[in-house]
Amino acid sequence: MVPAWLWLLCLSVPQAFPEAQDAELSVEVPENYRGNFPLYLLKLPLPHEKAEGQIVLSGDTGMAAEGPFAVDPDSGFLVVTSALDREEQAEYKLQVTLETGDGYVLWGPQLVIVHVKDENDHVPQFSQAIFTAQLSQGTRPGIPFLFLEASDGDAPGTANSDLRFHILSQSPAQPSSDMFQLEPRLGALALSLEGSTSLDHALEGPYQLLVQVKDMGDHASGHQATATIEVSIVQNTWVPLEPIHLAENLKVPYPHPIAQVHWSGGNVHYHLESQPPGPFDVDAEGKLYVTMELDREAQAEYLLQVRAQNSHDEDYTEPLEFHVVVMDENDNAPVCPPSGPLISIPELSPPGTEVTQLLAEDADAPGSPNSHIVYQLLSPQPKEGAEGRAFELDPTSGSVTVGTAPLQAGQDILLQVLAIDLAGAEEGLRSMCEVAIMITDVNNHAPEFTTSQIGPVSLPEDVEPGTLVATLMATDADLEPAFRLMEFAIEGGDKEGIFALDWEPDSGHVQLRLHKNLSYEAVPHHKVVVVVRNVEELVGPGPGPEATATVTVLVERVMPPPKLDQESYEASIPISTPAGSLLLTIQALDPMNRTLRFSLVNDSEGWLCIEEDSGKVRTAQSLQGAQPGDTYTVLVEAQDTDEPRLSASATLVVHFLKAPPAPALTLAPMPARYLCTPRQDYGVVVSGLSEDPDLASVPSPYSFALGPNPTVQRDWRLQPLNGSHAYLTLALHWVEPGEHEVPVVVSHNAQTWQLLVQVIVCRCNVEGECMRKVGRMKGMPTKLVAMGTLLGTLAAIGFFLILIFTHLALARKKDLDQPADSMPLKVAV
Numbered sequence: 076m077v078p079a080w081l082w083l084l085c086l087s088v089p090q091a092f093p094e095a096q097d098a099e100l101s102v103e104v105p106e107n108y109r110g111n112f113p114l115y116l117l118k119l120p121l122p123h124e125k126a127e128g129q130i131v132l133s134g135d136t137g138m139a140a141e142g143p144f145a146v147d148p149d150s151g152f153l154v155v156t157s158a159l160d161r162e163e164q165a166e167y168k169l170q171v172t173l174e175t176g177d178g179y180v181l182w183g184p185q186l187v188i189v190h191v192k193d194e195n196d197h198v199p200q201f202s203q204a205i206f207t208a209q210l211s212q213g214t215r216p217g218i219p220f221l222f223l224e225a226s227d228g229d230a231p232g233t234a235n236s237d238l239r240f241h242i243l244s245q246s247p248a249q250p251s252s253d254m255f256q257l258e259p260r261l262g263a264l265a266l267s268l269e270g271s272t273s274l275d276h277a278l279e280g281p282y283q284l285l286v287q288v289k290d291m292g293d294h295a296s297g298h299q300a301t302a303t304i305e306v307s308i309v310q311n312t313w314v315p316l317e318p319i320h321l322a323e324n325l326k327v328p329y330p331h332p333i334a335q336v337h338w339s340g341g342n343v344h345y346h347l348e349s350q351p352p353g354p355f356d357v358d359a360e361g362k363l364y365v366t367m368e369l370d371r372e373a374q375a376e377y378l379l380q381v382r383a384q385n386s387h388d389e390d391y392t393e394p395l396e397f398h399v400v401v402m403d404e405n406d407n408a409p410v411c412p413p414s415g416p417l418i419s420i421p422e423l424s425p426p427g428t429e430v431t432q433l434l435a436e437d438a439d440a441p442g443s444p445n446s447h448i449v450y451q452l453l454s455p456q457p458k459e460g461a462e463g464r465a466f467e468l469d470p471t472s473g474s475v476t477v478g479t480a481p482l483q484a485g486q487d488i489l490l491q492v493l494a495i496d497l498a499g500a501e502e503g504l505r506s507m508c509e510v511a512i513m514i515t516d517v518n519n520h521a522p523e524f525t526t527s528q529i530g531p532v533s534l535p536e537d538v539e540p541g542t543l544v545a546t547l548m549a550t551d552a553d554l555e556p557a558f559r560l561m562e563f564a565i566e567g568g569d570k571e572g573i574f575a576l577d578w579e580p581d582s583g584h585v586q587l588r589l590h591k592n593l594s595y596e597a598v599p600h601h602k603v604v605v606v607v608r609n610v611e612e613l614v615g616p617g618p619g620p621e622a623t624a625t626v627t628v629l630v631e632r633v634m635p636p637p638k639l640d641q642e643s644y645e646a647s648i649p650i651s652t653p654a655g656s657l658l659l660t661i662q663a664l665d666p667m668n669r670t671l672r673f674s675l676v677n678d679s680e681g682w683l684c685i686e687e688d689s690g691k692v693r694t695a696q697s698l699q700g701a702q703p704g705d706t707y708t709v710l711v712e713a714q715d716t717d718e719p720r721l722s723a724s725a726t727l728v729v730h731f732l733k734a735p736p737a738p739a740l741t742l743a744p745m746p747a748r749y750l751c752t753p754r755q756d757y758g759v760v761v762s763g764l765s766e767d768p769d770l771a772s773v774p775s776p777y778s779f780a781l782g783p784n785p786t787v788q789r790d791w792r793l794q795p796l797n798g799s800h801a802y803l804t805l806a807l808h809w810v811e812p813g814e815h816e817v818p819v820v821v822s823h824n825a826q827t828w829q830l831l832v833q834v835i836v837c838r839c840n841v842e843g844e845c846m847r848k849v850g851r852m853k854g855m856p857t858k859l860v861a862m863g864t865l866l867g868t869l870a871a872i873g874f875f876l877i878l879i880f881t882h883l884a885l886a887r888k889k890d891l892d893q894p895a896d897s898m899p900l901k902v903a904v
């Protein structure tokens with residue numbers, strides 16, 4: 076016990092600081108003080124003029140008055156007047172003021188806190204004299220299954236109330252005396268390691284334990300109390316559970332019990348964990364619940380762990396683990412794949428070409444009928460009367476392929492496919508999936524001309540190069556503009572490059588134009604073969620006959636007027652020129668192959684005639700009235716027979732000459748003579764005389780003979796007249812009229828030569844003369860003479876002939892203008 080004076084010494088320290096008047100003062104008073112009272116606690120720092128006032132002591136709120144405390148007015152000490160019990164009140168708050176009689180505060184208030192210092196005056200106490208506990212087999216060692224409770228009234232946190240628990244004895248001490256362990260501070264009773272192993276082998280017990288609680292901590296001294304613990308051992312009911320199958324979308328009241336666990340030991344609470352977290356719960360009895368509908372598609376399986384725990388959340392044993400399997404229900408319809416980009420399929424794709432694969436998804440359990448999808452093509456339906464459909468769908472794989480019906484370029488097709496689960500069963504859930512397909516064009520159409528035969532187009536020969544001949548049109552059935560581009564070419568009929576093509580790159584028109592001059596002479600008509608082709612490569616069969624067009628061009632001849640070879644013609648003829656004499660030939664200059672018709676425009680005298688075709692100008696009759704030295708001009712015209720409007724003309728100037736001198740009797744050429752047929756009584760004198768004076772001077776006779784030709788020998792007769800002349804007559808009654816050349820062999824002075832005597836045999840008129848168109852032949856026998864002649868033949872022809880001939884020959888010398896050899900024979904009767 077601390078003496079009171081020591082307290083005073085200790086507590087007087089604050090007096091040294093009177094100015095710390097406002098600071099809280101505190102003082103400690105031992106509990107259950109057993110010394111004298113009043114016990115001086117503390118000198119208050121009162122001012123010196125305290126006599127003027129009255130010291131007032133008041134308790135803190137809740138304390139009616141100052142209680143066991145007082146202030147000694149003389150010394151100014153705070154005193155306690157009786158022993159204090161900490162367990163009753165551990166602390167007092169006091170307030171000291173100096174006041175005047177009328178309550179005016181002169182000093183203070185000064186706060187004083189009085190702590191009651193604890194004394195170990197309480198004995199610890201168990202909450203129960205006998206504790207009972209149930210202990211399950213299988214409880215892990217060291218896991219408390221019972222917490223002893225004891226209390227001590229002394230100040231908490233001090234050694235006076237610092238409790239320790241101990242096992243004093245165990246009964247029975249079987250199979251081990253240390254079956255249990257008690258945590259000294261907490262009073263937590265658990266199986267010892269030894270106890271745990273032995274309990275697992277055999278169901279022992281019950282056990283009785285005598286336990287002690289003691290204060291003053293680990294000090295040997297202190298107050299203590301005892302209690303009994305009765306521990307009964309029970310069988311382990313903590314057995315593993317089978318997996319639990321729960322239907323999804325289960326329509327039952329929730330929470331819905333699904334299982335039950337049981338930890339047979341006492342003082343247990345259950346704790347449930349779900350992996351992943353799920354709607355599961357466990358109650359205090361170990362009943363497991365599902366608290367709401369499950370969705371297999373959200374989570375198909377859970378792993379639940381149930382723990383049996385003591386009040387400190389420690390597991391008595393290993394947690395029970397089991398699976399909750401959520402059973403599928405067909406609560407998900409197939410889901411179509413997201414619509415991708417437009418699928419392009421070229422037209423003409425062969426049947427079976429893969430288009431796409433439709434993969435609808437079903438969230439229901441894989442491998443179960445609930446997710447077994449079967450596909451059904453709804454649209455497009457096969458066309459009426461069509462062989463097959465444009466697309467085929469494999470019901471199980473969802474693979475879409477090109478069908479047998481033809482695809483048309485440019486078509487946009489929306490495939491509608493029904494995806495049905497439950498393998499397509501009636502009650503299966505279904506979704507309509509759509510696949511957009513575009514049929515793209517391929518260049519499978521060759522361009523074609525709308526007309527394959529054009530013309531005939533007539534073009535004058537002189538049209539200028541560049542002239543449009545024909546416009547051809549072609550079409551292409553493809554859609555793609557690039558596949559419609561065409562090019563044209565001349566494939567045939569134009570080796571010389573007379574024609575050319577001209578077209579706009581993106582049009583179906585082509586113009587056939589003239590590139591070079593046409594020539595009727597060279598080619599009077601053309602068949603130009605034009606072909607059209609695609610610029611892009613053609614797919615499939617090549618172009619047909621429609622890709623070729625033929626343009627027929629007829630060249631119209633353009634003729635220049637004919638030209639004559641001379642601008643004017645001249646001819647000189649003697650005025651004695653007989654009719655039918657050739658003057659000249661008018662000819663065209665043109666090299667071109669044309670036929671002309673010639674005519675005389677103004678032959679007013681009728682002297683001339685022209686052969687229409689050949690242009691030969693002859694005398695038409697004897698030039699009666701023409702005077703030597705005169706000229707006669709006629710206009711000659713040449714007309715194109717095909718194009719009569721084309722003509723040329725030229726003048727023909729004829730100069731008339733004096734009659735030429737009579738030619739001497741010559742061997743050759745012999746002038747022509749005339750005999751008429753049927754045979755008359757006159758002939759032709761043939762002269763054997765030569766102009767050669769040497770030859771003629773030789774007075775030896777000439778001999779005459781007909782040529783060896785049998786026809787000549789048959790037709791003609793030759794009679795010698797005198798030494799130099801012979802007489803040629805018709806031997807037959809009728810000789811073919813015409814120009815005859817009678818070969819006569821003349822021999823003279825061992826020389827022999829042949830003469831060709833020209834005799835014109837003509838038809839006799841009634842006068843026994845040659846028939847002539849124009850006038851009478853001069854020198855021909857008249858009708859009367861011929862009659863005389865006929866009579867005279869009856870007489871001795873030969874003799875008289877010679878006489879008369881001699882006479883006439885003499886007379887003829889006087890008339891040189893008459894042709895000597897055409898003289899008829901005159902017979903004197």
Ligand SMILES: *[C@@H]1O[C@H](CO)[C@@H](O)[C@H](O)[C@H]1NC(C)=O
Pocket residue numbers: 537592
């Ligand atoms: C084509 O004809 C014109 C007149 O018809 C002529 O002037 C031109 O020289 C000719 N061209 C050729 C190449 O023959």
Ligand SMILES: *[C@@H]1O[C@H](CO)[C@@H](O)[C@H](O)[C@H]1NC(C)=O
Pocket residue numbers: 668669
């Ligand atoms: C002129 O044409 C005819 C037929 O029309 C032919 O027989 C003749 O050989 C041609 N002449 C020339 C020079 O071309």
Ligand SMILES: *[C@@H]1O[C@H](CO)[C@@H](O)[C@H](O)[C@H]1NC(C)=O
Pocket residue numbers: 677678679680708709710726
């Ligand atoms: C025929 O015509 C030409 C040209 O006009 C002329 O020179 C000539 O004198 C004419 N002849 C006759 C016989 O009229």
Ligand SMILES: *[C@@H]1O[C@H](CO)[C@@H](O)[C@H](O)[C@H]1NC(C)=O
Pocket residue numbers: 796797798799800880881884
């Ligand atoms: C022979 O006869 C011809 C014709 O009568 C006559 O010209 C010619 O002088 C005659 N010759 C002789 C030598 O008599």
